[in-house]
Amino acid sequence: MSGPSDLQGTSRNAVLKRMMQPKSVAIIGMSTKPNTVGHLVLQNIRANGFTGDIHLVGRSAGEVDGLSIHADIADLPEHLDVAVLSVPAAGVSEALQGCISRKVGSAVVFAGGFAELGDKERGEQEKIGQLARDSGIGVIGPNCLGYNNYVNGFLVSFTGVTKLPRVAPGTSDGVALVAQSGGLVGHLRLALLSRSVAVTYSIATGNEADLGLGDFVRYLIHDEATRVITIYAESVRHAGSFLQAAQEARAHGKPIVMLHTGRGVRAQEAAKSHTGALAGNYAVMRSKVERAGVILVETMDELLDVSEILSRYPKPQKGGLGIVSFSGAFCSIAHDICEDLGVEVPSLSPEIEAALKPQVPAFIPPKNPLDLGTQPLWQPELVQIGVEALLSDPAIGGVAISIPPAAPANANTFIQKIVAAKSKSDKPVMLAMLGDSSTLPPEFMDTARENKVVLSRSSDRTLRAMAKVVAYGNHSDLAPTPRAIPFDEMHGMTSGTQPEWLGKKVLSAAGISVPQGDLATTVEQALEIANRIGFPVVLKAQAGALAHKTEAGGVILNLEDSDNVRVAWKDLHDNVQRAKPGLQLDGVLVETMSPRGLELVVGARRDPQWGTVVLVGLGGVLVEALQDVRLLAPDATESEILCELDKLKTAKLLYGFRNIPPVDREAVAKAAMAIGRLMLTHPEIAEIDVNPLMVYGKGQGAVALDALVVTN
Template structure:
């Protein structure tokens, strides 16, 4: 990968002197960024462009070429790649468009390109991209109109869209937040976001990775790579709605997965997901400052109204606002009269008009162990006496780094004054109290994510299924039938999942015979291939207390099957002992096209789909993963005890989540699995799975 970013020589292919030629802009940008390596221009005519003589082919260049940038018609790309391969060039940036973003799928041109690159061992970025900017050596391959070098810093930006990514870079550098590298990878036909994040994770010049993605094709590899990062990874992910997927496909060939799964998968490995470009820029700015290492926030404001807004935002973001300690004002007494300030947090500094006093208050606040960071709301009229304000603002960055706590500055003044502050002090500025608090929340979450981040192991558990379980699944396949609730429970029991005693009967008389081995009260559940959700057709009878109740329940389910016009009527039924009372929970599995098997857990029962109180993790799971998953549901609070009810056996429920994750890894043929309800009993009493639904992938 180093050759993409640190080539000693570059060939730009597709250059001409035509005013509409885009490749000549690449030459201009390389010149403006003062790229130090050799540049070779390749074009069809004998002429000179941007001071570079043109060669007809890379084969005509007399020296070795490390990297070739291709901007030729899509149909010609495989031929040019072939010429590069013969020349010994092993790294390409293909900026040409007209591939799957137009066709909607792999085209013949793509197939030929991939075949050529495999034959020569070529790796390439693109197609349909604008390439790379490396501030360290002046490499700049975008075909945009000539741009000037950016402010240098530690942020590296990855973007599926060249336009979005470059706009983000401009947003940051306009606020004097420095860039290290920029990569637009377009369709990601070869090098993709996983490769780039892995590379930047080990790149010495990159301190933070910021990405715009429209889809993630290798979800499990993405989790594996990100989970090993020691740098913050911030992602703006679009293409979130079905109505936008056609647009995204035509733009960058991105296919979107389930957004709820994506949110939880990101949380699993500590990715900071942002909702829009404004928050993306704000969070990137914030993470260049010392991190918010706790949840205790001090708010200093020169306006009482803004202080109230900030307190509202802090509450919304889950921050604590501890009071200032009693001795705080003693340390500041020489600078102001205590009578003009209310001793509280937020601290309203509105009556202090002498700016140097605010410096001392800020420093004394940063010294306090009671606070992990400061939100500073500073408003003034630049037409007044701005010099004192400038003296104060000049102290913010030194104080911040002296005490290693963030001071997030919301500056409210005239536009020209804000620009002057950015230029003079390189201080990240925020426009509103809400945006400042929100940025601090992301900083806090970045610390938390780093503390709990664990490597995601794609093969953390043995993949081999139990022999008896494998035979059971094979028998369903051989019979060509979908597994029933009884089948699902049998498979689960083989893996040690607790459940009540049960039997299957296919007639009323057989039911009366088999119930003799069970203990009343019992439950009776319809088994029919066309009724996977038994309750929806009246196929469940509960708390049947004796044989007469069993007969009555059987007849009621038979009538319900007839009303629902189920083929063959009531075929068979599952007879179960009633489980002891407890909390009704849910554990499930779904298969995500990008991330593979995903385990979900949360509130269960008949209203599970309405309540939608679930969280998810990508399998396999550690016990810590399962516990975190549960903690993100509202039901977790109920399981701790509620309105006189003691705590539930959450330990047993966490173990069930882990067991289901193991099962789904052992049985990749499973498409979906629902355990609902799972009755979680009081602490120390375990749990019982009383119903399950299992769907196999097509053979």
């Protein structure tokens, strides 16, 4: 999880401050030929009133707009703040070395032709990153479109000459855009501006040979005009740095809203050709970033909607979603959508219900969702009464409102009542004014803009956005976790896949229950063990190279007596030799047959990008077919694990289903915690897979029936 951006703290922020707010600039690759990239960069810098020093370097001496062109980077003064490299890919390394020799603080690399093309070019990109790390220069790119600072009015761009609109002095609710796509940044900015949301920065990070998402997050945390950091990512290249920065942003009260592509294979391939991103495991990424407090969204609509809501309501509160509508049909639709999204629609508290009941007509039940029907046409005050009531309920963290098309006079009255209601609470409110693209009254729009009402034309979008915001409000900040202590009496393991018997000794030392049994190398030993532990027993062939014992005929179950064991001993060895000729077994594991329970899987592995992740889910033969699993951090608490278990698609099985009694969820959590602790304290362990973990009734524990441990 290490990477270029592990150089953290004030020194990295100082580099970025020099880049974003420079007092001196060099443009490398300048030509006297007009309308070239260097010319556009220079025109943009000057069009926005830059008053610092500008230096030009080209292949040959000359003059552009009254500025001399130096023929050598060595002619530049030392300690310039930023150098813009307008050179082809083949010339980037040499130009960067020249900048380093002149002690330039930072550099922007426009050129493509690096990791997005293939492994050879990826190697050249890595050399650029190494140069940056060794020297301390901050490099954005390669393959990027530059950046815009709307706070101070400075931009580095070649896509046209633009006079930047600066954010108003005193702005504190702006949204900063950071993306691995320059084209997408432009769309997001225009969309937010159309909603009267201030945009403070737009930064296209490109291939991120050096500066990464975590670095820009840390810089923006301390920007007073920025309230929300909105990110589009195709790969978080320096995952450790980003997760730490995300936790810092959460601690500073600055939400990060992120759209990360790559849920499917085709999206991963597209990202690879775009920015040279090596596709990571999306599920692992999700578990890590959401735990760090990042709001991970799945669509561009959600990215915009959630960013706008949080720019208006920076401190969402704990609780479920309140819903106000004029339609019973929408209330039913809302319940379905919220159930799919996993967002709670809580009942009103008895106190709020009692307070609301005398204020609404008898035929309007005071509940959540609150269906006001058509009555607001005659009693528009009901809109304010209903919204205020739901906002005042401690169990509700935010309110979604859905109103059908209305006559202009009615629509204007409704928006005024909503503004009055939301002014009495800092809980987030979002309004869906239905009617798709139909025209809304000018007075309605003016009132909405002046009062910063978060407005949508889709109830579905409103519910999905509010579900993300409510989940963010309910997110528990990570408490510092004590350092994991290694387990005593760990058994020595060689490199590679461990045989089951040795893996189970490791699990047993970690406090995870395993069946009674022992390893036998002769049939006489097998009989002695079976008689000692009691029949029925199971025989399992043991060798590190025999990962799939069942397929090889290396597992024989339900042996009731000594005669069965003798026959099974011979059969097992014959089966294994047919399947794996010449394989030398460590022996045969003789264990008690465990009673039936609920089969779950618990495991862990080390992701090359994101680090260690623990897995819990439905086990047995269904684990691959259904893939009903949840991913966790290795230091997850018992409450975190129990919460994730309840998010399984088959979670109802945990609480009793037909002839299956409620199971010992706490025992599952303790097993997952033990495996996480193993991974944290024994870096030589690469992977653990316990499948099945047989879980019994409440208070009766869980037993690891099979165990796979892989070491480096």
